[in-house]
Every structure is written in structure tokens, then in C-alpha cells.
Amino acid sequence: MSSIKVVTNILKVNDELTQQNKKLMNEKGLYVINLMSSPGSGKTSILEKVIARLKDEVNIAVIEGDLYTTKDAERIEAHGVPVVQINTEGGCHLDGQMIRNALSHLNLDETNLLIIENVGNLICPASFELGEDLIITVLSTTEGNDKPQKYPRMFEKSGIIILNKVDLVPYTNFDKDEFHKDIREINPKAKVLETSCITGQGIDELCAWLKETISISNPV
Amino acid sequence: MHEAAIVESALELILTKAEEHHLTKIRRITAKVGELSGALPEAMQFVFQNASHGTIAEGSDFIIEQVEATASCGSCGISFPIRFYHPVCPSCGGLDNQVLTGYELYIDTMEGD
Ligand SMILES: Nc1nc2c(ncn2[C@@H]2O[C@H](COP(=O)(O)OP(=O)(O)OP(=O)(O)O)[C@@H](O)[C@H]2O)c(=O)[nH]1
Ligand SMILES: [Mg+2]
Ligand SMILES: [Zn+2]
Ligand SMILES: [Zn+2]
Numbered sequence: 001m002s003s004i005k006v007v008t009n010i011l012k013v014n015d016e017l018t019q020q021n022k023k024l025m026n027e028k029g030l031y032v033i034n035l036m037s038s039p040g041s042g043k044t045s046i047l048e049k050v051i052a053r054l055k056d057e058v059n060i061a062v063i064e065g066d067l068y069t070t071k072d073a074e075r076i077e078a079h080g081v082p083v084v085q086i087n088t089e090g091g092c093h094l095d096g097q098m099i100r101n102a103l104s105h106l107n108l109d110e111t112n113l114l115i116i117e118n119v120g121n122l123i124c125p126a127s128f129e130l131g132e133d134l135i136i137t138v139l140s141t142t143e144g145n146d147k148p149q150k151y152p153r154m155f156e157k158s159g160i161i162i163l164n165k166v167d168l169v170p171y172t173n174f175d176k177d178e179f180h181k182d183i184r185e186i187n188p189k190a191k192v193l194e195t196s197c198i199t200g201q202g203i204d205e206l207c208a209w210l211k212e213t214i215s216i217s218n219p220v
Numbered sequence: 221m222h223e224a225a226i227v228e229s230a231l232e233l234i235l236t237k238a239e240e241h242h243l244t245k246i247r248r249i250t251a252k253v254g255e256l257s258g259a260l261p262e263a264m265q266f267v268f269q270n271a272s273h274g275t276i277a278e279g280s281d282f283i284i285e286q287v288e289a290t291a292s293c294g295s296c297g298i299s300f301p302i303r304f305y306h307p308v309c310p311s312c313g314g315l316d317n318q319v320l321t322g323y324e325l326y327i328d329t330m331e332g333d
Contacts (some may be wrong), residue, residue: 004241006327010230010251092222124222127258127325146270153258185315 014128016040018098021103022131028108032116034130036154037138038147039120040162042071045197045205046138048118051079053207061111063102063120065094072117077159082106093125094118111216122144122147125196128153133217141174148182154185160209167196202206223263226325227271230264233327234277243332248290250329255289256302256322276332289322 009015025032035043045062051060058132062083064073071142084102086094100156106114116132118125137158139147142165148155155161161183169176183192191209195202230251238246253259261284268282289302292311294316300309309319 001329002241002243003329003331004237005329006233006237006266008233008237009326010226010233011325012233013229074281091225093225095225124225124258127222153256188315192305 001181002209005054010130017100017130018131021096021099024103025114025139027045028113029081029112030111031110031134031217032114032130032132033136033210034116034125034132035136035138036051036118036122036125037120037140037196038122038143041120041138041140041143042073042107042195042197043117043138044075046164046203047115047160048075048079049197049206049213050115050210052204053075054210055079055081057211059110059114061106062113063094063099063106063114063116065098065117067091067119070170082111088119092119092121092123093128094130095128096130099130113210122154124185125156132158134213136160136162138162138164141168141172144173145175145179148179150187152186155186155190158187158190158194159213160206161187162202163192163194165196165198165215166201167198172197222269223267226259227267230247230276230327231268231271231275233237234330235275236329237330238276238332239282241275244276246330246332248281248329249277249327250283250285252285252287252324252326254287254322254324257325259325279290280332285328286323287324290320291317292320298314299309305324306326310326 037043060081062085063078065086066072067088070085073083076083084105086098086102116130135158139156191207193202222304253261271280289297290299291307293314295314296312298311
């Protein structure tokens with residue numbers, strides 16, 4: 001009988017692949033955003049708005065994570081930016097191997113900003129780093145203001161937290177004061193922004209933040 | 221159910237280690253899983269029983285030790301358990317806290333022949 005001290009992270013394989021991806025993305029001068037939320041919070045809708053505003057100034061490419069369909073990728077493609085679809089076939093998050101495959105389908109030399117829309121899921125995508133420079137987490141007002149408290153990890157790791165569907169606040173019991181208070185406790189450093197893809201509220205501000213962040217990290 | 225993905229990675233790691241140490245049968249595995257890791261020990265157990273089927277880890281004791289979530293206060297310096305995911309210092313009410321433990325997700329030891 002032999003005893004072995006292993007002490008190795010279970011997600012080591014993912015970490016190694018992610019480090020390799022990160023190295024490649026850095027070399028190519030990409031700024032990488034991991035966009036996460038529960039299903040249906042408005043990730044693709046926000047992405048469409050951002051692409052429409054920024055695509056003439058920034059070379060954007062998108063990786064779309066989805067369980068089975070190509071619906072979101074088709075919505076992005078309609079805006080004329082390169083998009084790669086990853087179907088996880090039931091898998092509830094994207095990982096380093098999937099990103100590696102997706103990267104091989106993109107022309108990285110012609111891209112400045114890579115946005116990865118993760119699988120709609122508020123829990124485990126937060127545990128799988130993808131080599132991103134920025135995590136944006138979206139919460140929508142129809143989900144209830146208690147979600148950051150109940151699922152803190154994603155909010156904790158985010159650089160930007162978006163409260164979307166604020167146009168629907170009058171029809172919900174969403175308590176914005178509670179939401180902002182909880183976010184300050186969980187992640188005091190995050191930028192918090194209220195948006196609506198219906199009225200367009202907050203989208204200009206989001207685009208301005210993104211442009212600023214990208215130019216700071218990637219001076220021309 | 222991402223415990224499936226986690227346990228698959230764990231099993232890959234275990235079998236690789238076993239091969240390095242020329243084990244032909246794994247008897248016991250211990251893992252540390254933090255309260256904030258997002259992985260549920262019961263679900264991991266369940267997946268492990270299925271996933272290890274037909275490997276040299278089949279029938280081994282898969283022991284998961286849960287690690288309590290703790291943080292240290294940036295203002296007064298004490299360490300405290302995180303209750304209900306809220307890292308608020310119980311002593312001074314400070315919010316500027318560093319999570320110390322709770323995100324563990326690793327294989328600690330294994331035994332075999
Ligand atoms: N009222 C309102 N509806 C919105 C807003 N943003 C998105 N929606 C709607 O919400 C639904 C889901 O939006 P998506 O953009 O597909 O959400 P998603 O997060 O990409 O969804 P998954 O990729 O399936 O997880 C769609 O019907 C959108 O039209 C908003 O600000 N206000
Ligand atoms: Mg989508
Ligand atoms: Zn998952
Ligand atoms: Zn304190």
C-alpha cells in the first residue's frame with residue numbers, strides 16, 4: 001500500500017489550457033471579456049447594442065457559448081462581426097479546451113476586442129476562468145434583487161456589473177436600493193451600470209467605459 | 221450539473237497520478253471542497269461512483285472534506301467564518317475583507333497498491 005500526497009487543483013487541466021490561451025490572446029493584443037448571467041438576462045441583446053455602436057471603431061469578434069443552438073450566433077452574425085459558435089451539448093459552462101478550439105477559427109491578428117458570451121448560468125461559469133481581462137455579469141430586474149446574495153461568486157469576480165431590463169422595474173418587486181447595497185458589500189470595486197435594451201438607457205455609458213478600458217490596457 | 225465536469229477532471233488527475241506511482245488499484249482518495257467552491261459534495265459522490273466504474277478507482281473510498289468559508293477583516297484584522305456568503309466582519313462591521321478559505325477544490329491524498 002502506498003500513500004501519495006497529491007494536493008493538486010481539480011481544475012488544473014482547465015487552468016493550464018487557460019494559461020496557454022491567455023498567453024496567445026495577450027501576444028495578439030486582444031482585450032477579452034467574459035460575459036456571464038442567468039439564462040435570458042439579456043447578454044446577447046446587450047452585445048448586439050454594443051456591437052452596433054462600437055464596430056466601426058473597434059475590431060470585435062465574438063465567441064458564443066450555447067447548449068445546443070446557433071440562435072445567438074446568428075443574431076451576432078447579422079451585425080457583420082466574426083462569430084464562433086460553441087455548442088456545449090448540455091455542458092453548463094465554457095472551459096479552456098472549448099476556447100482553444102474557438103480561437104483557432106478566428107483571425108486574431110485582426111481583432112482588438114474578443115467578447116465571450118458564456119452559457120446562461122449564474123453558478124459554475126464563475127469557477128472556470130477563460131483567460132479574460134474583464135468579467136461582465138448581467139442581472140435582470142425580473143430575476144429578483146436577492147440573486148447577488150444567493151450567487152455571490154460571479155458578482156464578486158466582476159469588473160462591471162450590469163443591471164438590465166430596468167424598463168421593467170415598475171412591473172416587478174425589484175428593490176434597486178437593496179441591489180446596490182448588496183453589490184457594494186460583495187464587490188465594492190465593481191462598476192455598476194443600469195441598462196435597458198428597450199429604451200437604450202445606459203448603453204452609451206457602457207460603450208464609453210469599454211472603449212476607455214480597452215485603450216488603457218492596449219495603448220495604440 | 222457541473223459536478224460531472226469537476227469529477228471527470230478529478231478522475232483524470234487521480235488516474236494520472238496513479239500511473240506515475242505504478243498503482244494498479246486505488247483504495248482511498250481524499251478531496252478538499254470549499255463551501256464557496258460551487259461544488260456539492262453529495263453530487264460529487266454520486267458522479268464519482270458512476271464515473272469511476274471500470275477504472276482502477278472503482279470501489280475506492282472517495283472522502284470529501286468540506287472546508288469552512290472564512291475571511292479576515294481589512295480593518296480590525298480578525299478572522300471569522302463567512303455566514304450566508306456575506307463577508308461582513310462580525311466585530312467591526314467592516315466590508316473590506318479578504319476571503320481566506322472556502323474556494324478549495326483539490327485532491328489532497330490518495331492510497332493504493
Ligand atoms: N424589457 C426588456 N427586455 C429585454 C431587455 N434586454 C433583453 N430583453 C429580452 O429578454 C429576452 C432574453 O434576452 P437575450 O439577449 O436573449 O438574453 P441572454 O442572456 O442572451 O439569454 P441566453 O443566451 O439564452 O442565456 C429577449 O426576449 C430580449 O428581447 C431589456 O432591457 N428590457
Ligand atoms: Mg444569449
Ligand atoms: Zn458548469
Ligand atoms: Zn473587523
